[in-house]
Amino acid sequence: MSVSVETRDVSITFGTGPAAVRVLPSVGFSVSPGECFGLVGESGSGKSTVLRCISMLTDIWTGDILIDGKSVREMPLIERCRTLQMVFQDPYGSLHPRQSVRTVLSEPLVIHKLGDREERMRKAITDVGLPVSFLDRFPHQLSGGQRQRVAIARALILEPSLLLLDEPTSALDVSVQAEILNLLQRLREERGFTYIMVTHDLAVVDHMCDRFAVMLHGEITEVLPRDAIPANGATHPYARELIGASLEYENAH
Amino acid sequence: MEKPILELENLRIRYGGASSEAVRGVSFTLGRERLGIVGESGSGKSTVGRALLRLLPGATITADTLRFGEQDLLTLSEKEMLKVRGRRMSMILQDPKFSLNPIRRVGDQVAETYLRHFKCSKAESRDKALIMLEAVKIRDPKRVYDQYPHEISGGMGQRVMIAMMLLADPDLVIADEPTSALDVTVRLQVLNILDGLVRDRGIGLIMISHDLNLVRNFCDRVLIMYAGRVVETLAARDLDKAEHPYTRGLLAAQPRIGGGRAPLAVLDRQPEWLEEKA
Ligand SMILES: Nc1ncnc2c1ncn2[C@@H]1O[C@H](COP(=O)(O)OP(=O)(O)O)[C@@H](O)[C@H]1O
Ligand SMILES: Nc1ncnc2c1ncn2[C@@H]1O[C@H](COP(=O)(O)OP(=O)(O)O)[C@@H](O)[C@H]1O
Ligand SMILES: [Mg+2]
Ligand SMILES: [Mg+2]
Numbered sequence: 001m002s003v004s005v006e007t008r009d010v011s012i013t014f015g016t017g018p019a020a021v022r023v024l025p026s027v028g029f030s031v032s033p034g035e036c037f038g039l040v041g042e043s044g045s046g047k048s049t050v051l052r053c054i055s056m057l058t059d060i061w062t063g064d065i066l067i068d069g070k071s072v073r074e075m076p077l078i079e080r081c082r083t084l085q086m087v088f089q090d091p092y093g094s095l096h097p098r099q100s101v102r103t104v105l106s107e108p109l110v111i112h113k114l115g116d117r118e119e120r121m122r123k124a125i126t127d128v129g130l131p132v133s134f135l136d137r138f139p140h141q142l143s144g145g146q147r148q149r150v151a152i153a154r155a156l157i158l159e160p161s162l163l164l165l166d167e168p169t170s171a172l173d174v175s176v177q178a179e180i181l182n183l184l185q186r187l188r189e190e191r192g193f194t195y196i197m198v199t200h201d202l203a204v205v206d207h208m209c210d211r212f213a214v215m216l217h218g219e220i221t222e223v224l225p226r227d228a229i230p231a232n233g234a235t236h237p238y239a240r241e242l243i244g245a246s247l248e249y250e251n252a253h
Numbered sequence: 254m255e256k257p258i259l260e261l262e263n264l265r266i267r268y269g270g271a272s273s274e275a276v277r278g279v280s281f282t283l284g285r286e287r288l289g290i291v292g293e294s295g296s297g298k299s300t301v302g303r304a305l306l307r308l309l310p311g312a313t314i315t316a317d318t319l320r321f322g323e324q325d326l327l328t329l330s331e332k333e334m335l336k337v338r339g340r341r342m343s344m345i346l347q348d349p350k351f352s353l354n355p356i357r358r359v360g361d362q363v364a365e366t367y368l369r370h371f372k373c374s375k376a377e378s379r380d381k382a383l384i385m386l387e388a389v390k391i392r393d394p395k396r397v398y399d400q401y402p403h404e405i406s407g408g409m410g411q412r413v414m415i416a417m418m419l420l421a422d423p424d425l426v427i428a429d430e431p432t433s434a435l436d437v438t439v440r441l442q443v444l445n446i447l448d449g450l451v452r453d454r455g456i457g458l459i460m461i462s463h464d465l466n467l468v469r470n471f472c473d474r475v476l477i478m479y480a481g482r483v484v485e486t487l488a489a490r491d492l493d494k495a496e497h498p499y500t501r502g503l504l505a506a507q508p509r510i511g512g513g514r515a516p517l518a519v520l521d522r523q524p525e526w527l528e529e530k531a
Binding site for chain 2: 042043144173174175177178179181182185186200201202203204206207208229230241242245246247248249250251
């Protein structure tokens with residue numbers, strides 16, 4: 001099942017008093033069911049913070065975030081976990097070193113009291129292109145790309161509809177990135193997932209996303225269709241600069 | 254032909270306690286040019302760079318030739334090496350935070366580099382540092398001079414590193430993923446600054462990177478490393494005409510702006526890539 005995402009006037013401030021920093025003044029965008037929506041912008045512009053707000057990893061924000069019209073704030077934890085999951089950049093940091101893949105994948109099933117555990121784990125590990133025997137491996141026995149596959153399998157195990165992807169391939173070699181991007185593409189086609197994907201690479205946006213938002217200092221400067229990249233169709237000066245630099249860097253004039 | 258800056262033949266490096274060599278017979282010659290070394294992580298790029306500066310404690314380095322100008326890097330004493338390192342050959346790393354002292358002003362650290370290599374007064378070294386900060390296109394060098402490392406951005410930090418490195422007027426600069434941590438807009442600025450200075454001064458540059466676009470745009474020649482060996486050497490402008498299946502595989506795996514949405518090509522690693530002669 002595909003879900004829509006709507007964020008309205010989302011604002012977050014870290015710290016209090018004179019040390020308070022308003023990281024997101026007012027963010028708003030909507031994502032259609034089954035869409036892959038990109039978030040780009042310079043580091044520190046608030047991309048990860050947006051994902052953390054949507055996923056309720058932080059709840060000190062104000063504004064509205066609706067998934068299929070339903071406020072994430074009002075969703076019980078169990079329902080939220082079965083609606084959305086997050087995948088992080090660092091495949092090394094995101095898995096506990098002493099937990100086997102089986103433990104990583106079974107934990108959410110136990111918490112959510114789901115049956116057919118073995119069957120679900122086998123399906124998740126196969127879905128991400130790893131052999132079932134990998135269930136008995138530990139993180140140090142996996143390459144970077146295999147770890148990221150396990151992190152994706154963990155996100156898939158509760159069969160969510162929305163995946164929040166925070167630079168899922170930034171730490172990987174280009175050949176491994178290709179495998180993970182292909183996997184994400186295939187899963188979206190098969191399951192109709194909605195993706196919100198943070199990346200710093202506009203070539204990845206062009207390959208994966210339907211539309212993308214360019215962020216600067218916590219604000220969305222512009223939301224653009226994928227087609228706006230090759231001929232630099234941005235109008236906001238920063239968005240133009242970012243796309244221009246990416247084109248120059250890739251030598252794709 | 255102009256005398257090469259660097260000559261390497263059959264360089265082999267084994268880390269202490271490792272069961273196999275991290276670098277297995279690398280050979281190349283460097284003139285006053287910009288040479289890229291690309292390859293995936295673990296292929297041995299940084300190990301080659303660090304071996305040139307002899308910054309590999311505990312590792313065994315052998316080579317048929319390892320010559321830097323007139324000097325044989327294999328037999329230089331550590332004392333002689335100190336005169337080479339940072340003065341005639343210097344290195345710039347990915348993260349300036351690890352190379353700068355966090356509790357000292359940025360400018361003083363730059364000036365000190367100059368003092369370490371040349372006899373002059375404090376005031377003179379300060380002037381040199383300011384000129385150099387200006388040369389790396391820092392708009393307000395006097396203000397940046399007085400700042401601490403945590404007060405400057407990553408792009409600014411990398412400019413300071415470049416300033417520091419070039420002050421000693423080296424013959425060879427080794428840049429190891431110098432811009433991998435920077436945003437694309439800043440990355441281009443830093444690369445253009447480094448490129449301009451290196452070219453103006455006729456310095457030899459070894460640019461170590463995992464990024465094919467970077468070496469394509471900022472190098473003259475590119476070595477492609479796989480599992481500790483050079484599998485192919487190409488003029489940067491001919492990168493797309495690569496013949497080795499590993500190089501071709503890397504190029505095909507990369508998403509491109511304006512490219513299609515068909516699944517990306519994935520590498521089909523062949524055992525013979527480990528052994529065949531480059
Ligand atoms: N928990 C926090 N406390 C204080 N500041 C934070 C916190 N999380 C993020 N920030 C700040 O918010 C800004 C945006 O961070 P982030 O969302 O991680 O940016 P991006 O993902 O675009 O690089 C940064 O300036 C960061 O330092
Ligand atoms: N200090 C070290 N001790 C032992 N092995 C190392 C050390 N540093 C690197 N290696 C190994 O040497 C190989 C080459 O590493 P490196 O030169 O860092 O590759 P690259 O820079 O291409 O990513 C890798 O297999 C790596 O694990
Ligand atoms: Mg982030
Ligand atoms: Mg390296």
